[in-house]
Amino acid sequence: MPSAPTSDLESIRVKAENAISSFGGKVGRVDIVPVAFGLKSVNMIFIMDESKGSTETLENQISSIDNVNSVDVIDVRRALG
Numbered sequence: 001m002p003s004a005p006t007s008d009l010e011s012i013r014v015k016a017e018n019a020i021s022s023f024g025g026k027v028g029r030v031d032i033v034p035v036a037f038g039l040k041s042v043n044m045i046f047i048m049d050e051s052k053g054s055t056e057t058l059e060n061q062i063s064s065i066d067n068v069n070s071v072d073v074i075d076v077r078r079a080l081g
Contacts, residue, residue: 005038007067013042016068019061020046050078 002012009032017027025048033041048055059071 001035001041001068001070001072002039003067003069005040009040009042012065012068013044015065016042016044016062019058019065020044020048023058023061024049024052025058047079 002009013030013032017030020027025046027044027046029045031043033043035041048058055073055076059073062068062071
């Protein structure tokens with residue numbers, strides 16, 4: 001979630017994708033989703049190696065990006081095959 005409706009979502013997206021890449025992940029999908037009162041969220045689906053363990057380190061990196069108010073992981077799945 002950005003800190004304000006006027007936050008530069010494209011800049012947040014690029015910096016978050018860079019953080020995911022440096023963490024060893026790969027971005028699969030990015031959606032800009034309306035939340036309320038003009039606020040939009042940047043929703044990202046990414047793939048990472050399970051051996052990395054928790055996403056907490058990555059969440060902290062993304063939280064430190066300028067104009068990012070919060071980061072929530074809403075789904076974790078195991079890929080087989």
